[in-house]
Amino acid sequence: MNSAPMFRKVALIGFGLIGGSIARGAKSLGLAGEIVTTARSESTRARVRELGIVDHVVESNAEAADGADLVILCIPVGACGDVAQEIAPHLKHGAIVSDVGSVKGAVVKAMAPYLPEDIHFVPAHPVAGTENSGPDSGFAELFINRWCILTPPEGTNAEATEKLAAFWRALGANVEIMTPEHHDLVLAVTSHLPHLIAYTIVSTAEELEGVTQSEVLKFSAGGFRDFTRIAASDPTMWRDVFLTNKDAVLEMLGEFQEDLSKLTRAIRRGDGDALFEHFTRTRAIRRGIVQIGQDEAAPDFGRRHKQLGKGAE
Numbered sequence: 001m002n003s004a005p006m007f008r009k010v011a012l013i014g015f016g017l018i019g020g021s022i023a024r025g026a027k028s029l030g031l032a033g034e035i036v037t038t039a040r041s042e043s044t045r046a047r048v049r050e051l052g053i054v055d056h057v058v059e060s061n062a063e064a065a066d067g068a069d070l071v072i073l074c075i076p077v078g079a080c081g082d083v084a085q086e087i088a089p090h091l092k093h094g095a096i097v098s099d100v101g102s103v104k105g106a107v108v109k110a111m112a113p114y115l116p117e118d119i120h121f122v123p124a125h126p127v128a129g130t131e132n133s134g135p136d137s138g139f140a141e142l143f144i145n146r147w148c149i150l151t152p153p154e155g156t157n158a159e160a161t162e163k164l165a166a167f168w169r170a171l172g173a174n175v176e177i178m179t180p181e182h183h184d185l186v187l188a189v190t191s192h193l194p195h196l197i198a199y200t201i202v203s204t205a206e207e208l209e210g211v212t213q214s215e216v217l218k219f220s221a222g223g224f225r226d227f228t229r230i231a232a233s234d235p236t237m238w239r240d241v242f243l244t245n246k247d248a249v250l251e252m253l254g255e256f257q258e259d260l261s262k263l264t265r266a267i268r269r270g271d272g273d274a275l276f277e278h279f280t281r282t283r284a285i286r287r288g289i290v291q292i293g294q295d296e297a298a299p300d301f302g303r304r305h306k307q308l309g310k311g312a313e
C-alpha cells in the first residue's frame with residue numbers, strides 16, 4: 001500500500017541512471033504527487049514519455065522547476081552551476097533544491113550563489129550506481145541499503161534537511177550528514193581513485209596487446225573483468241568528477257603512488273614476508289567491510305524491496 005506523497009511536485013532535472021532510478025522508486029512508493037522531468041534531446045524526451053514513469057516531460061529546466069516543492073539536479077557535476085542559474089528565478093518560495101553529484105564542494109560553490117534566500121539548498125550524493133547511463137538504465141531498487149550523504153551548508157533549515165533525508169530513506173537509503181570537504185576527501189579514496197585505476201589498467205592492458213600477442217583481453221577474467229566494467233562508466237560524468245575534485249584526488253593519488261612503490265620494492269627484492277603481511281592486512285579489511293555491510297542491512301529491507309519490486313513499468 002502506498003503512503004501519502006511526501007512532496008506535491010518533484011522535478012528531476014536530467015533522466016539518466018540516477019534521475020531515472022529516483023523516478024522509478026518515487027513512483028512505485030507514491031512519494032510524489034506529481035513527477036516532472038527534463039531531457040535535452042527530443043529523442044530522450046520521447047523515450048522517457050514512452051517509459052510512462054513520470055507525469056510530465058518538458059523541454060526546459062526552468063519549466064520543470066516551476067512550482068516544484070523538491071527539485072533534484074541529476075546531471076553531471078560540471079553542469080550544476082549553469083542549471084542553478086537557469087532555474088533560480090522560477091523556484092517556488094520554500095522549495096528544497098538538491099542534487100546527486102559525486103562531488104560536493106564544487107557543486108555547492110557553483111550552485112549556492114544563484115539560489116535565492118527563501119530556498120532550502122540540501123546537496124546530496126547517493127553512493128550507489130552502475131557503469132550504465134541513460135533513461136533505460138535506472139531501477140527502483142538502486143538505493144536500497146546504500147548510503148546517501150547529505151552536505152547541507154551551515155545554517156540550512158533542519159526541517160528541510162530532515163524532509164530530504166526522509167525521502168532518501170523511503171527510497172531505501174541510509175542517510176549520513178557531513179561537510180562537503182569531508183565527503184570529497186573520503187570519496188576520493190573510496191570511489192574516484194578506484195575509477196581512475198580502472199581507467200588506467202584497462203588502457204594499459206590494451207596497449208600491451210602487441211607484447212602479449214592479443215592474449216590479455218582474450219583471457220581477461222576475475223579482477224580484470226571487474227576493472228573493465230568500471231572503466232565503461234560515463235566519460236562526461238567522470239571527466240567532471242576529476243576536474244572538480246582535483247585537490248582531494250591528487251592528494252590521495254600521491255598516497256597511492258607511495259604504497260604502490262612499497263609493493264614494487266617488495267617484489268623487486270623478493271621480500272615475501274612484506275607481500276604476505278600486506279595481503280593479510282587487506283584481506284582483513286575486505287572481511288571487515290563485508291561484515292559491516294551485513295550488520296547495517298536495514299531490518300525492513302525485505303518489505304521495501306518487495307514493494308519497489310512491483311515497479312511502475
Ligand SMILES: NC(=O)C1=CN([C@@H]2O[C@H](COP(=O)(O)OP(=O)(O)OC[C@H]3O[C@@H](n4cnc5c(N)ncnc54)[C@H](O)[C@@H]3O)[C@@H](O)[C@H]2O)C=CC1
Nearest residue numbers: 014016017018074075076077079101102128129130133134
Ligand atoms: N552513475 C553513477 O553510478 C552515479 C552517478 N552519480 C551522479 O549523478 C549525476 C548523474 O549521473 P547519471 O545519472 O549516472 O548520468 P546519466 O548520463 O545517466 O544521466 C545524466 C543526464 O543528465 C542530462 N544532462 C546533462 N547536462 C544537462 C543539462 N545541462 N540540463 C539538463 N540535463 C542535462 C543528460 O542528458 C543525461 O540524461 C552525476 O552528477 C553523477 O556524478 C551519483 C551516484 C552514482
Ligand SMILES: O=C(O)C(=O)Cc1ccc(O)cc1
Nearest residue numbers: 102126127128129130131191
Ligand atoms: O558502478 C560502480 O561500481 C560505482 O562505483 C558506482 C558509483 C559511481 C559514482 C558514484 O558517485 C557512486 C557510485
